[in-house]
Amino acid sequence: MSTAPEAETDIYTRRESVVRAYCRSFPASFVQAQGATLTDEQGREYTDFLAGCASLNYGHNDPDMKAALVEHLSRDALTHGLDLHTPEKAAFLETFEALVLRPRGMDHRVMMTGPTGTNAIEAALKLARKVTGRTNVVSFTNGFHGMTLGALSLTANLSKRAGAGVALTDVTRLPYDGAFGEGIDTLTQIEAMLENPSSGMEPVAAFVVELVQGEGGLNAASAEWVRGLARLARAHGALLIIDDIQAGIGRAGSFFSFDGMGIEPDMVTMAKSLSGYGLPFACVLVRPEHDIWEPAEHNGTFRGNGHAFVTARVALEKFWSDDSLTREVAAKSRLLETRLGAMAARIDGARVKGRGMMRGIDVGSGSRAAAICETCFRSGLIIETSGAHDEVVKVLAPLTIPDAQFRAGLDILEEAVDNIVSLPMAAE
Known part of the structure; x- marks a missing residue:
């Protein structure tokens, strides 16, 4: 992530914590957003290839969601209701059941958690340990699952983990698909560890895995590897938890990143684009036999979100009642893969990574990736990096971005x- 200088006298430098990050990469004040376009105070427009880190899969200020939300507000419907029953919650659950769960043969319960992805991960960890009576959880190299202590214990990034201030325990880190390069079967290694009583591993409560690693560099697990992991989880009495916080809701190509893989996760964590509108909203999908909480055993003042129930329902009805969005995403994914492939061919050793509309170029250097992103910003494109060394330029355009704007944004990226590419690569 680049660190453009800020004016020493501005209110952000004077009063906001130095922990702020994205505003350093994109030093502008944004006043309007529509679709895939952001507008700053000077009236300059930017194409958004960040989309709130996949929190805005349907773009900014979708008009149908906005109209439903304004109507909700105008009649003084509940803004905050803890976990009370409301018509808005019922309508969301009924729509989610009809359009997402039943077509996939999923009987999962919907557990409302605190409003962020890390809250969903924390809840899933607690429940997995309660269900199994075990403490050890497996996560994977390059994984990212959140910044609160339980979720951070699963996260692999050293700089993020260093901020914990305490030991991060009860987690075994195992190699993700492809972690040791092509031709090395990490699933066989994982199986050997699990089946060797002298491997040193404690019995596993759950495997927690992203099927496309958003912050870890867009590593994408194969369906074969995922099915093998599900088989190992069952064989060893562990739960399989799919973290679909960034890769889900169409981002990896279908509503869930595991669609079509022939698995049924024990739990699925969801957030980011769940509300459809950028409103905070997270949940855990839980198979009924694992839903063994006592009432209020896992609590939270902001579990559920009355406004998000409204916009999430509209998003489901508008985009998931048929396969139109899935087909649109497939077409854009093909275009994205082709264009990124052509760009990667210009850079020695570069390669395209990811799946669906969650793709990027590994350019081999964090400094080179940052320079590309900074050049893009100056040309009106907002785009960021990911990976262990921030070496991947990551495209997270809204799934609904107009085709002409998508191509124009890719033109800016290609020019950058x-x-x-001709500049020498700085040492990392």
Whole structure:
């Protein structure tokens, strides 16, 4: 992530914590957003290839969601209701059941958690340990699952983990699919560890895995590897928890990143684009036999979100009543893969990574990736990096971005790659 200088006298430098990050990469004040376009105070427009880190899969200020939300507000419907029953919650659950769960043969319960992805992960960890009576959880190299202590214990990034201030325990880190390069079967290694009583591993409560690693560099697990992991979980009495916080809701190509893989996770964590509108909203999908909480055993003042129930329902009805969005995402994914492949061919050793509309270019250097993103910003494109060394330029455009704007944004990215590729690569 780049660190553009800020004016020493501005209110952010004077009063906001130095922990702020994205505003350093994109030093502008944004006043309006519509679709895939952000507008700053000077009236300059930017194409958004960040989309709130996949929190805005349907773009900014979808008009149908906005109209439903304004109507909800105008009649003084509940803003905050703890976990009370409301018509808005019932309508969301009924729509989610009809359009998402039943078509997939999923009987999962919906557990409302605190409003962020890390809250969903924390709840899933607690429940997995309660169900199994075990403490050890397996996560994977390059994984990212959140910044609160339980979720952070699963997260692999050293700099993020260093902020904990305490030991992060009860987690075994195992190699993700492809972690040791092509031709090395990490699933066989995982199986050997699990079946060797002298491997040193404690019995596993759950495997927690992203099927496309959003912050870890867009590593994408194969369906074969995922099915093998599900088989190992069952064989060893562990739960399989799919973290679909960033890769879900169409981002990886279908509503869930595991669609079509022939598995049924024990739990699925969801957040980011769940509300459809950028409103805070998270949940855990739980198979009924694992839903063994006592009432209020896992609590939270902001579990559920009355406003998000409204917009999430509209998003489901508008985009998931048929396969139109899935087909649109498939077409854009093909275009994205082709264009990124052509750009990667200009850089020695570069490669395209990811799946669906969650793709990027590994350019081999964090400094080179940052330079590409900074050049893009100056040309009106907001795009960020990911990976262990921030070496991947990551495209997270809204799924609904107009085709012409999508192509224009890719043109800006291609020009930035051409401008930077001739520069010497700085040492990391």
